[in-house]
Amino acid sequence: MTACVQLHEVAFAYRPDLPVLKGISLAVETGVFLAVIGPNGAGKSTLIRLLAGLLRPQSGTICIEGADIRSYGQRQLATKVALVQQEFIPAFGFSVSETVLMARTPHFSQSGFERQEDRRIVADALAMTDTAAFASRPLADLSGGERQRVFIARALAQDTPILLLDEPTSFLDLKHQVAMYDLLKSVQRERGRTIIAITHDINLAAQYCDQALLLQPCSAAPGTGGTDPSCEPVGQYRTGTTSEVLSREAIENVFGVRVFLTRVGIENVLLPLGKMAKDADRAVSR
Amino acid sequence: MREDERVHSLLSPRTLLTRTVAAVALLVAIMILCSLVGTQNVSLRAALAGPGSPTAPNPDYEILLHVRIPRIILAAIVGAALAGAGAVFQAVLRNPLADPYILGVSSGAGLGAMLAVVSGVHWTLWGRSPIAVFAFIGALGTVWLVWTIGRITGRFHVTGLLLAGVVVNAFFSAIIMFLTSIARSQDVYATVFWLMGNMAEEDPFVLWASAGCVAAGLVGLFFISAPLNVISFGQTDAQSMGIHVERVQFIALAVSSLITAVAVSLSGLIGFVGLIVPHAVRLVLGPDHRQLLPLSSVMGAVFLVVADTIARRVVAPAQLPVGVITAMIGGPFFLILLMRYNRRVYWLS
Incomplete structure (x- = not known):
């Protein structure tokens, strides 16, 4: 490694x-x-x-x-390195596939158009993120979850x-x-x-x-x-x-909140507890 | 091909070529049609007979070749420059309200024109009054000033540019008003009328030089249209996708300001073309700048040729400033488009 x-x-x-x-x-x-x-x-x-x-x-x-x-x-x-920022809606109504294709822009041919290879990568990124079904819809028409997947697809297309x-x-x-x-x-x-x-x-x-x-x-x-x-x-x-x-101690220390630790299956589950939470005291004392 | 089907909504070079050729054909047809409209009736067939003999010149030929066609070509150049530049300004500034004048071209040109009048210079350059030359220098100088201020403001580059543009515009407008109030009235009238946007017959050299300049600029802008798509998603996104944001922004603003300044020095300030033509094309065909840029330019030319023909005809033999027509026709036309295509239309892509 x-x-x-x-x-x-x-x-x-x-x-x-x-x-x-x-x-x-x-x-x-x-x-x-x-x-x-x-x-x-x-x-x-x-x-x-x-x-x-x-x-x-x-x-x-x-x-x-x-x-x-x-x-x-x-x-x-x-x-x-590809970056996915917190979600936002761009100024103009670009479609999903146009958005994902933009990740390939530095690889475009001299005439400013994508090569076959770029289209293959875009199609692959759309398929991977399950966004191919609405590839031609504008970003603004999508739900938050769908839109976030599109930006993941764009990052994937950056390869x-x-x-x-x-x-x-x-x-x-x-x-x-x-x-x-x-x-x-x-x-x-x-x-x-x-x-x-x-x-x-x-x-x-x-x-x-x-x-x-x-x-x-x-x-x-x-x-x-x-x-x-x-x-x-x-x-x-x-x-x-x-x-x-x-760990519970690290989270409590760094965030400055009390945390309740329990175990579900093999996983530790950390539950933050505010002062006013129902059963706050009972939960912690357990 | 299955993969291509999945990404079928993407623009293909063939589609772009077909649409551009169709738009250019439309432009040529409109230009021919409009050259036959005017205060004098002109017959195309009679004009095609040639210049006639020196003693008996062919009036149809003379009017068409030396009056109408230069003016129509002028309108096409100005319309193409303004609409193409408008599309670029909207992309770079990520602002749908941007137009070619937003970074100070208008007030800079106005100030230049006013200074030419006030200072009383009387030389001419290729048959052009000093107003046009001063306006050209004023326009470019102001954009340079705004760009420099915007760079100094740094991090929020686009916002800084826009604010600098607004403030410089306001400041120069104040100076224009000051000069207006102290200048002699007939000079002021000439400048104001010129600024309102006017087409006049031009010297062939100026016409062809301007056409070459605008055409070269538009072709150059086409080659940065793919990065412009990415930049319209914001600087951070564009940078992380490997676009040299500053470089593209600088080229885009420099070239589009240059062709705007050429347009302004040819015809004054013609509003609305640079704002609504890119929007209209975007509404109908989508936001991809590789298509938006060439088609906005051609449709801007069509729009201004038609508007100028109406301006020539409607109160003949007097003439309206073409800026009046672009707003009066363009406004309602754009609103209809806006209501009709309130979403992106897929069946056209």
Whole structure:
């Protein structure tokens, strides 16, 4: 197994006095499904943007498939890494197949049209994501779940070894959340893609992902509201297999909420408990 | 082929070629038809007889060749430039309300024209008044200014550009109004009438040079139309799909501003063409810029040739500014299209 994505001491700040990521080191091996978890403001999206080459780290190095990310041109990087952002509707009424085809744009012939190969890849991506049935409908006419699958299809059509997803399930109902994870899992298994996905659903991550990265905001320690000295200079993240990282203590510590742990089958299930939740005290004392 | 069936809604080069050829044929037919309409009745058959002898010139030939046809070609150039540029501006700025004037071309041209009048320069260039030359320089200079300001605002590039365009437009409009209020009235009238959008007979050299410039620009824009599709999904998406966003944006805005400036210096400010023609084509044929760009250009030419013919004819022998007609005809026509094709129409694709 080779490290497909490797971060060494990566630090990033939008403003010098406000570090977002500090001293992150991480190795993601080929074909691994990694969940990125953490509170709002912990730098999850920033990390994804760094990996997509949209931002440059102020210090540290990022390696994609063995080469420094800075050594890739934009076009070259787009053949390694595909990005699915949080869902949105574009300004003009492009259809599903037009949208998916756009991932092939850098490969078009001189005349600005797709080659046969591009059409084959698009058809394959549509079939894989179950979006072929509404390929000619405009994006705006689709439901949130359907539209998100189209963006997955577009990322697949980019034909990259690495897929980055920024909260792929955030606007989806329960059924579509599960369907999305099933789809991502099948992409990982059948296509051998490395997947790095931001998620807020700890339990789905535990069920589907191999590894997890738990990020903690840099300055404020959870619960206390003050500065946590243990956060300096590193240590504001945990990484490992999902069962190692997503422990009850870690989640309680990072998110600053009480968590109820139970076991269903082979899976740990973590249930967050607010102060006002019904049976909150009884559940925890159990 | 099964795979092709699955992605059947995609534009094929053959479809694009067929549609473009059909649109060009329509344009040529309309141009011929419109050249026969005017204050004087002209017979095509009589005109085809040739120029006649020097002592007895053929009036039909003279009118057609030296009056009507240059003006119709002019209208076609301006219409093609404005509609093509409008489609590009809408894509780059990701804004359906964008038109070729949004980044300051209009106020820049206006200011240039006003300065030409106020400063009282009287030289001519290829038979053109200094107004047109000043307007051309003013238009390009303003877009350059807006682009520079937009770059400085940085991260939210498109929003920065739009805001800079709006503010610069407002600022220059104020200067135009100031100059208007201190200038002599007949000069002001000439400038205002010119700015309203007007077609006049042009020197053949100017006509062909402009046609070449606009045609080259439109062909150049076609080659970035596939990246424009991606950019209309936003800069981040485009960048992550391997598009050089800044480069494409710069080429798109520079080329479309250039052909807009050419159009403005030929005919003043003709509103509406650059806004509604791309929308009309998009409503009927879909948003793919590889098709939108060439077909908007040809249909923009058709639209402006027809509008100018009406402007020549409707209050003959007086003439209306063509901008009046484009808005009066274009508006209702566009609303009908909007109501009829409120969704994308698949059976046409």
